[in-house]
Amino acid sequence: MSEATERYAAALFGAAQGDAGAVRAAADALMADTQRWNVLVSAATTDAEKKELLAGAPQLDGQDALKAFLQLLLEEGHLDALPEILPEFSRLALNAQGGMECVMTCARQPDEATQEAVRKAACKLRGAQNVVLQIKIDPSLLGGFVLDIDGVTYDRSVKGRLDRLARGMETAPGEDTLDQLAAQMKDALSGSAGDTMATETGRVIEIGDGIANVSGLRHAVYGERVEFENGTAGLILDLRRKRTGVVLMGSAEGLTEGSLVRRTGRPADVPVGEALIGRAVDALGRPIDGLGPIECTETRPIEHEAPGVVSREPVTQPMQTGILAIDAMVPIGRGQRELIIGDRQTGKTSIATDAILNQKGKDMICIYVAIGQKASTVARLREMLKKHGAMEYSIIVSAPAGEGASMQYIAPYAGAAMGEYFMSKGKDVLIVYDDLSKHAVAYRTLSLLLRRSPGREAYPGDVFYLHSRLLERACRLTKEYGGGSMTALPIVETQAGDVSAYIPTNVISITDGQIYLESGLFFSGQRPAVNVGLSVSRVGGAAQTRAIKKTAGTLRIDLARFRELEVFTQFSSDLDAETRQALDHGKQMMALLRQPLCAPMSVARQAVILYIATSGLLADVPLDKVSGFAQDFVDLLEREQSALIQEINDTGALSGAATEQIRTTLQSYKEQVSATWKA
Numbered sequence: 001m002s003e004a005t006e007r008y009a010a011a012l013f014g015a016a017q018g019d020a021g022a023v024r025a026a027a028d029a030l031m032a033d034t035q036r037w038n039v040l041v042s043a044a045t046t047d048a049e050k051k052e053l054l055a056g057a058p059q060l061d062g063q064d065a066l067k068a069f070l071q072l073l074l075e076e077g078h079l080d081a082l083p084e085i086l087p088e089f090s091r092l093a094l095n096a097q098g099g100m101e102c103v104m105t106c107a108r109q110p111d112e113a114t115q116e117a118v119r120k121a122a123c124k125l126r127g128a129q130n131v132v133l134q135i136k137i138d139p140s141l142l143g144g145f146v147l148d149i150d151g152v153t154y155d156r157s158v159k160g161r162l163d164r165l166a167r168g169m170e171t172a173p174g175e176d177t178l179d180q181l182a183a184q185m186k187d188a189l190s191g192s193a194g195d196t197m198a199t200e201t202g203r204v205i206e207i208g209d210g211i212a213n214v215s216g217l218r219h220a221v222y223g224e225r226v227e228f229e230n231g232t233a234g235l236i237l238d239l240r241r242k243r244t245g246v247v248l249m250g251s252a253e254g255l256t257e258g259s260l261v262r263r264t265g266r267p268a269d270v271p272v273g274e275a276l277i278g279r280a281v282d283a284l285g286r287p288i289d290g291l292g293p294i295e296c297t298e299t300r301p302i303e304h305e306a307p308g309v310v311s312r313e314p315v316t317q318p319m320q321t322g323i324l325a326i327d328a329m330v331p332i333g334r335g336q337r338e339l340i341i342g343d344r345q346t347g348k349t350s351i352a353t354d355a356i357l358n359q360k361g362k363d364m365i366c367i368y369v370a371i372g373q374k375a376s377t378v379a380r381l382r383e384m385l386k387k388h389g390a391m392e393y394s395i396i397v398s399a400p401a402g403e404g405a406s407m408q409y410i411a412p413y414a415g416a417a418m419g420e421y422f423m424s425k426g427k428d429v430l431i432v433y434d435d436l437s438k439h440a441v442a443y444r445t446l447s448l449l450l451r452r453s454p455g456r457e458a459y460p461g462d463v464f465y466l467h468s469r470l471l472e473r474a475c476r477l478t479k480e481y482g483g484g485s486m487t488a489l490p491i492v493e494t495q496a497g498d499v500s501a502y503i504p505t506n507v508i509s510i511t512d513g514q515i516y517l518e519s520g521l522f523f524s525g526q527r528p529a530v531n532v533g534l535s536v537s538r539v540g541g542a543a544q545t546r547a548i549k550k551t552a553g554t555l556r557i558d559l560a561r562f563r564e565l566e567v568f569t570q571f572s573s574d575l576d577a578e579t580r581q582a583l584d585h586g587k588q589m590m591a592l593l594r595q596p597l598c599a600p601m602s603v604a605r606q607a608v609i610l611y612i613a614t615s616g617l618l619a620d621v622p623l624d625k626v627s628g629f630a631q632d633f634v635d636l637l638e639r640e641q642s643a644l645i646q647e648i649n650d651t652g653a654l655s656g657a658a659t660e661q662i663r664t665t666l667q668s669y670k671e672q673v674s675a676t677w678k679a
Helices: 003-016 020-032 034-040 047-055 064-076 079-096 112-126 158-167 178-190 324-329 348-357 375-387 405-424 436-449 463-471 502-510 519-523 546-551 555-568 577-593 603-614 623-640 642-651 656-678
Strands: 099-106 130-137 145-149 152-155 198-208 211-216 224-228 233-239 244-248 260-267 269-272 298-301 339-342 364-371 394-399 428-434 485-493 513-517
Touching: 003 020, 003 064, 003 079, 020 034, 020 064, 020 079, 034 047, 047 064, 064 079, 079 099, 099 112, 112 130, 112 145, 211 260, 244 405, 269 405, 298 405, 324 546, 324 555, 324 577, 324 603, 339 348, 339 502, 348 364, 348 375, 348 428, 348 485, 348 513, 364 375, 364 405, 364 436, 375 394, 394 405, 405 428, 405 436, 405 463, 405 485, 436 463, 436 485, 436 502, 463 485, 463 502, 485 502, 513 519, 546 603, 546 642, 555 577, 555 603, 577 603, 577 623, 603 623, 603 642, 603 656, 623 642, 623 656, 642 656
Parallel strands: 099 130, 339 485, 339 513, 364 394, 364 428, 428 485
Antiparallel strands: 099 145, 145 152, 152 198, 198 211, 198 260, 211 244, 224 233, 224 260, 233 244, 269 298
16 A cells, blocks of 8 residues: 555545545445446546536535545546545544454355454454454465454464474464453564464565565564565565565565565574584575585574673784784784775785684684675685685675675674674684675665665765674673674775775774775785775784784884885985985885785794894895795794794794894805805
């Protein structure tokens, strides 16, 4: 039923002034005069002729209110809508008299005693004075009846009981007394019914583009999961006075106008548990990797309130990515939210996957959420993680571009729910959202289809809340609340490096820092292409190992100075010695920060490279040899002085004795390889 039909019915009811029965009878009599009515609704009849027919209709004698209402419909071109308006008009009149309508669907015509018992039960339930019972016959019910009363369906049919027995959900199927019948329907309305035979239902008004507008469901809750009659799940995302907007989380095949929708009384949730580790699932937690079903005994709602201030603990433990440029200059702590931002194809996903690979053997669960990506891309990533042994502690949640906007919308929340399960068990979790730009686009699509008012760049007004309530769930809990942590690495794609766009600025303001990847650096061969000036960590050295904090102290300043000098001296050939030395040192540092894919570094390896670089011990190494020289030197230490490397990895510190040992070994190694430089 459209809103226009409801408005017309309300207008007619107001004009009837308590004489609704006579108005309905006169209107029915007019439509029963088929010859006159067909002419009235015919497009071939002029408006003047229609007015004359209405004025001379004997059925409207003494019904001035109805006649004026019909003249209004005629002027607005909606006279043919009268058959749709009258049932709503009668419902309003019945409600005004303390009555109500019920629909009783039976396998065969019920006797008067059954009808009277149902009327009394409905009156007792709703406090109505009388009930108008509409009887429908459906032989497929096999026996019994289905009663639809005020949006609640009470199923006492044979077919319904057989279906519930097949699902193992039947309670005591004995005959109910009249009082029991009323009590069960009342419990169903309040949402506390344990009997699965009573459910609140609605009907599809219109459906398309993954959105269903549903009438009924008067007690529905935002974010509640509903079920359609074809088995597809839905998520309530829009609540209005006369309709409910439901986002389909599956196929719409077989669903049409009038299809039944049932409330479940619970929020949308996903399965959680240890069984998910090593698996690839969709946004609803269903396996998509062909490895069989996932046996999980628990579920968690995808939308969950973020931990409060009392339950949070300061971020102090490092979350090593294994990427030298990040761990040295933009350290990330366990429980932090660090944004990875940059243009398309600048290595954003590579940083996230390297961080996942680096968690091997560190007792951390990794969750990778792919939003709006190609299925083939996700499959390649899964094979790469499997090849490096990372799937043993990882979960992939995939909502590819081929799926609807609804699945892309709920995917990051589903991943967060899975991570919260492990965090509540005292474990550390790393979750990657790749990427939130596509997530915002999916939400914009849903919002526009739900007819919400668009705002800046057509995004809805609550798009900030969309990401803030997601990222706030990442934190480090106190020991009283489990002691676990969830570190979030959201990814956002920029257009032409514009970090001041709507979605990037939103996410930047939510997170605890950002890693900005610059296209110019990437295409010049500097990978990872981390822009030192725009990248920042608001946690800083509080979440950095002592060894790296000690050795990387001047790295950011040196690189910033190098970038500035490089710009001013790119067209100059006459440079003083100090400037030339600063430029050479900066070029060496940039060379050392280049790192291949899928090759994360340990803490000890990073600390040694940073120490020999920032201490000026590589000043005499040719620029084209410096990267290979540093890597080969650390390989030598790992082979011949493994105790030193193990000490740095275990303690996270670089002692004075260790630095002296590194200097001595480096000097002798230089003497061995210096001959090859001249050659």
